[in-house]
Amino acid sequence: MIRALLATALVAASLQGSFLKPAEHGEMIYHETRIVACAACHGTRAQGQIIAHYLDGNQSRTLYAPPLEGLSLEAITRGLARHELAPRYHLSDQEIENLSRYLAR
Numbered sequence: 061m062i063r064a065l066l067a068t069a070l071v072a073a074s075l076q077g078s079f080l081k082p083a084e085h086g087e088m089i090y091h092e093t094r095i096v097a098c099a100a101c102h103g104t105r106a107q108g109q110i111i112a113h114y115l116d117g118n119q120s121r122t123l124y125a126p127p128l129e130g131l132s133l134e135a136i137t138r139g140l141a142r143h144e145l146a147p148r149y150h151l152s153d154q155e156i157e158n159l160s161r162y163l164a165r
């Protein structure tokens with residue numbers, strides 16, 4: 061009996077450890093998304109950063125990935141849909157929600 065209880069407790073503990081909280085799932089998407097990670101352009105802390113300087117004819121231009129910290133769910137959804145140079149990703153609603161929880165921290 062004690063053995064069975066112990067085994068159940070062990071299984072429960074190890075299962076708990078393997079489930080991600082929504083914000084942890086969001087963190088995974090932010091840093092490890094398929095194709096190119098968000099972090100590669102928006103920065104490891106979502107602080108925003110300059111990606112490149114380039115010449116457009118004689119005009120010098122800067123390509124900047126804006127900061128994402130604290131953006132609302134709507135702003136993230138809209139921003140991803142408007143990505144022109146970066147991929148659109150086609151994340152699910154759940155993935156975008158978890159991402160926004162991570163970015164809100």
Ligand code: HEC
Pocket residue numbers: 089090093096097098099100101102123124125126127128131135136137138139140142143144145146147149159
């Ligand atoms: C290749 C570089 C690159 C990658 C990778 C990238 N982005 Fe972007 N992102 C940009 C740039 C540049 C902009 C500015 C708008 C534009 O030119 O597309 C932007 C704009 C945005 C915006 C709009 C921000 C605002 O203030 O309106 C959001 C939201 C956003 N990106 C989210 C993401 C997320 C989430 C990921 C990962 C799933 C990601 N981006 C990956 C380059 C990138």
